[in-house]
Amino acid sequence: MTDRTAAVTRETAETDIEVTLDIDGDGETTVDTGIGFFDHMLDAFGTHGLFDLTVTCDGDLDVDDHHTVEDVGITLGDAFAEALGDKRGISRFADRTVPMDEAAADIVVDISGRPYFAFDSEFSQDSVGGMTSYMARHFLRSLATNAGLTLHASVRGENAHHEIEALFKGLARALDDATRIDERRADAPSTKGEL
Incomplete structure (x- = not known):
């Protein structure tokens, strides 16, 4: 299998970002965005998805x-x-339900190349540790759009920290x-022959 890695930078008048990703990693993360709770969520994402991930912003x-x-x-x-390239051999579809104490998140993902995002939930508190709760939803939309994912997500609970953490962990697992x-699949998992 070829390396499924990427190094991406983004520089605007508002942010200067560097991300490295190894899809087939061990869950090693180094994250510094200036928002402690967001760093915690990205660390959980890398850890539970077994993605080696560095993020500086x-x-x-x-x-x-x-x-x-x-x-x-x-x-x-x-x-x-970038890391997925032509998507040859991937499983493509996945769904996960992940609990975090009283909260539980449901994630359904299709690495389709057709960006779509659906989210029909409300967070219990407006913010957590310097991060606006709504921005967790916006993060999922931004990631799905740029990764080419169809992503359906929902969450229920009583504590926004747990709700958001369940979403990030669920997305990571999915x-x-x-x-x-999938060793049985030589091409992209599509009747079209490509994604």
């Missing part, structure tokens, strides 16, 4: 958390798209499943 946090969270989602999505190589 120098963003305009004096404004708010929006540009940092959105642009990291964009850049990480680009990294997944992407780990969907990106796995």
Whole structure:
């Protein structure tokens, strides 16, 4: 199997981001976005997806958390798209339900090349540790759009920390499943012959 890795940078007037990704890693992470809770979520994402992941972001946090969270989602999505290449042999589809104490998140993913995002939930609190709760939803949309995923996500609970953490862990587990190589499949998993 070829290396499924990527190194992506994004520099705008609002953020300066570097992401490295190894889909077939061991879950080693180094993350520094300037938002402690977001760092914790990205660390959980890498750990539970067994992705080796580094993320550094120098963003305009004096404004708010929006540009940092959105642009990291964009850049990480680009990294997944680059690392997956022509998607030959991947499992493609996956779904996971992941609990976090009283919360539980449901994730359904298709590495289809057709970006689509659906989310029909509300968070219990408006923010967690310097991150606006809504931005977790926006992160998922940004990642799905740039990685070319069809992504359906929902969450229920009583604590926004647990709700968001369940979403990140669920996404990690589902992407780990969907990106796995199926030895029986030589081509892209599509009747079209490509994704």
